[in-house]
Amino acid sequence: LPRHIALINQKGGVGKTTTTANLAAALARAGRRVLLVDLDPQSHLTMHLGVDPAADGKPTIYDVLTDNAALAEAVRPTAVENIRIAPATIDLAAAEVELVGVVGREVLLRDALATLRADPEAAYDYLLLDCPPSLGLLTLNALSAATEVLICLQPHFLALQGVGKLLETVGLVAQRINASLTVGGVVLCMYDFGTKLAGEVTADLANFLAESRGKGQPWSSAEIFKTCIRRNIKLAECPSFGQVIFQYAPGSHGAQDYAKLADEVMAMEGAG
Amino acid sequence: LPRHIALINQKGGVGKTTTTANLAAALARAGRRVLLVDLDPQSHLTMHLGVDPAADGKPTIYDVLTDNAALAEAVRPTAVENIRIAPATIDLAAAEVELVGVVGREVLLRDALATLRADPEAAYDYLLLDCPPSLGLLTLNALSAATEVLICLQPHFLALQGVGKLLETVGLVAQRINASLTVGGVVLCMYDFGTKLAGEVTADLANFLAESRGKGQPWSSAEIFKTCIRRNIKLAECPSFGQVIFQYAPGSHGAQDYAKLADEVMAMEGAG
Numbered sequence: 157l158p159r160h161i162a163l164i165n166q167k168g169g170v171g172k173t174t175t176t177a178n179l180a181a182a183l184a185r186a187g188r189r190v191l192l193v194d195l196d197p198q199s200h201l202t203m204h205l206g207v208d209p210a211a212d213g214k215p216t217i218y219d220v221l222t223d224n225a226a227l228a229e230a231v232r233p234t235a236v237e238n239i240r241i242a243p244a245t246i247d248l249a250a251a252e253v254e255l256v257g258v259v260g261r262e263v264l265l266r267d268a269l270a271t272l273r274a275d276p277e278a279a280y281d282y283l284l285l286d287c288p289p290s291l292g293l294l295t296l297n298a299l300s301a302a303t304e305v306l307i308c309l310q311p312h313f314l315a316l317q318g319v320g321k322l323l324e325t326v327g328l329v330a331q332r333i334n335a336s337l338t339v340g341g342v343v344l345c346m347y348d349f350g351t352k353l354a355g356e357v358t359a360d361l362a363n364f365l366a367e368s369r370g371k372g373q374p375w376s377s378a379e380i381f382k383t384c385i386r387r388n389i390k391l392a393e394c395p396s397f398g399q400v401i402f403q404y405a406p407g408s409h410g411a412q413d414y415a416k417l418a419d420e421v422m423a424m425e426g427a428g
Numbered sequence: 429l430p431r432h433i434a435l436i437n438q439k440g441g442v443g444k445t446t447t448t449a450n451l452a453a454a455l456a457r458a459g460r461r462v463l464l465v466d467l468d469p470q471s472h473l474t475m476h477l478g479v480d481p482a483a484d485g486k487p488t489i490y491d492v493l494t495d496n497a498a499l500a501e502a503v504r505p506t507a508v509e510n511i512r513i514a515p516a517t518i519d520l521a522a523a524e525v526e527l528v529g530v531v532g533r534e535v536l537l538r539d540a541l542a543t544l545r546a547d548p549e550a551a552y553d554y555l556l557l558d559c560p561p562s563l564g565l566l567t568l569n570a571l572s573a574a575t576e577v578l579i580c581l582q583p584h585f586l587a588l589q590g591v592g593k594l595l596e597t598v599g600l601v602a603q604r605i606n607a608s609l610t611v612g613g614v615v616l617c618m619y620d621f622g623t624k625l626a627g628e629v630t631a632d633l634a635n636f637l638a639e640s641r642g643k644g645q646p647w648s649s650a651e652i653f654k655t656c657i658r659r660n661i662k663l664a665e666c667p668s669f670g671q672v673i674f675q676y677a678p679g680s681h682g683a684q685d686y687a688k689l690a691d692e693v694m695a696m697e698g699a700g
């Protein structure tokens with residue numbers, strides 16, 4: 157069964173998009189077929205993969221959510237083998253308000269994915285959902301469609317503050333909409349090894365997760381991934397070329413770290 | 429007349445909150461009376477100033493916008509002389525949807541500020557509005573209430589992409605709601621001097637602004653502030669103590685940079 161992973165954190169600028177793009181690329185290099193869905197109106201994942209949704213006139217995620225367009229029609233290939241994407245456009249920013257009165261507005265993506273899976277051409281092993289910096293309707297659609305959540309976190313104080321609210325939201329979706337939703341783990345991004353702040357925040361977070369072990373919450377078996385994604389300017393440069401790190405700087409720390417993260421993510425396969 | 433400055437960028441994690449807190453502190457050190465309004469449901473500005481909105485039972489910004497509470501009631505002192513704050517709570521996340529049908533929902537804050545100004549006790553020289561990472565209703569309230577906008581920008585490719593849409597939104601608010609709104613300037617945050625990316629993004633942005641000179645847009649006289657805020661871990665550490673940089677590390681680069689930025693901002697006084 158394909159894994160549906162939502163990359164979330166309502167704190168802005170913590171590495172969600174960078175992780176979605178480069179984790180996808182590392183999984184694809186290992187032979188996994190990856191489908192990406194960009195749920196952020198900023199469309200940064202779409203840009204990162206060098207895709208221009210306006211170029212071919214096909215529907216985008218906005219059309220799928222607000223106009224019942226078929227998800228299969230919105231999926232495009234990318235320059236990376238084994239990666240396809242359903243791109244976003246800025247129109248998506250209006251979706252939350254446009255869908256206020258729509259019945260079942262939180263599960264529109266889940267249902268669109270169900271029709272996609274009926275199409276043998278559309279087979280994939282991993283679905284990665286890049287989310288905007290909020291816990292609104294778009295993120296709720298991702299959580300309703302996901303089998304697991306990866307929390308991207310910059311090891312800074314402000315970023316840590318929102319984790320409680322984030323887990324509360326995951327808990328509500330698991331309770332009311334998607335019973336199979338679990339937290340797969342926390343990915344530490346933009347890790348500055350030379351600072352004591354990173355170590356302190358990591359320790360705080362590890363304690364928090366340890367305390368919820370065995371308490372039957374969706375995050376009760378979540379851990380911090382051993383691989384930290386180190387701060388590395390090449391990761392910030394590659395989106396301007398529409399490339400992933402393995403195309404732009406295959407020997408960099410960024411490429412090494414995302415390859416190792418993918419190994420940890422793949423090692424969880426079958427643990428269902 | 430007091431200056432009303434909105435710190436905006438829909439891109440997450442670019443330094444909006446850090447700049448609001450520390451620019452306010454530098455202005456306060458220079459004797460300016462500063463009022464802060466936290467418009468982000470994450471309430472990071474509120475935390476940064478060590479304020480706990482639940483401690484005193486007074487109304488918050490959420491109550492002002494959705495329940496007609498008096499802004500004067502929501503304003504609290506902070507540990508920093510000359511700085512007061514109207515704090516946010518997570519409830520604010522519901523405001524956008526709760527206010528969908530309300531007439532004039534975009535100018536609720538502007539009108540609340542008008543009643544505050546009638547109160548002689550509440551006099552201030554600067555109002556700084558910290559915005560969430562979106563161009564939704566909360567940011568629109570800030571733009572409708574502001575006299576000028578400071579765009580906080582991390583000199584990265586992804587952060588640069590949204591500037592066009594940001595200026596488009598500022599232009600619409602200036603055209604339809606707030607004719608006096610202008611873009612005061614762009615503050616470069618988390619500047620890594622050792623990378624070529626920062627230089628390239630800065631040059632791109634400077635060209636863009638130069639091309640709009642004299643075209644009668646709200647940003648036609650905007651410049652990039654000469655002061656770059658250098659990346660400095662002390663700026664990421666101080667919020668965990670509920671302190672601004674001048675309390676936590678007065679000799680740091682962070683303190684120097686924000687003091688210099690405040691000098692540039694104050695030098696614009698009277699230019700209105």
Ligand SMILES: Nc1ncnc2c1ncn2[C@@H]1O[C@H](COP(=O)(O)OP(=O)(O)OP(=O)(O)O)[C@@H](O)[C@H]1O
Nearest residue numbers: 168169170171172173174289346387388392440584
């Ligand atoms: N490990 C890293 N080292 C250096 N720069 C990074 C790293 N990861 C991400 N970046 C850069 O930091 C910025 C924030 O990352 P990114 O955009 O992926 O975060 P995000 O959580 O998706 O942001 P948003 O909340 O706006 O969606 C980007 O400019 C990105 O290029």
Ligand SMILES: Nc1ncnc2c1ncn2[C@@H]1O[C@H](COP(=O)(O)OP(=O)(O)OP(=O)(O)O)[C@@H](O)[C@H]1O
Nearest residue numbers: 168312440441442443444445446561618659660664
């Ligand atoms: N100059 C700097 N040097 C180092 N760290 C910084 C600097 N400025 C901000 N930070 C840290 O980077 C992170 C992002 O900054 P901040 O929270 O101020 O951005 P923001 O734009 O307000 O984010 P959001 O979009 O989530 O509101 C925070 O953890 C902050 O402590």
Ligand SMILES: [Mg+2]
Nearest residue numbers: 172173196200
């Ligand atoms: Mg993103």
Ligand SMILES: [Mg+2]
Nearest residue numbers: 444445468472
């Ligand atoms: Mg902020």
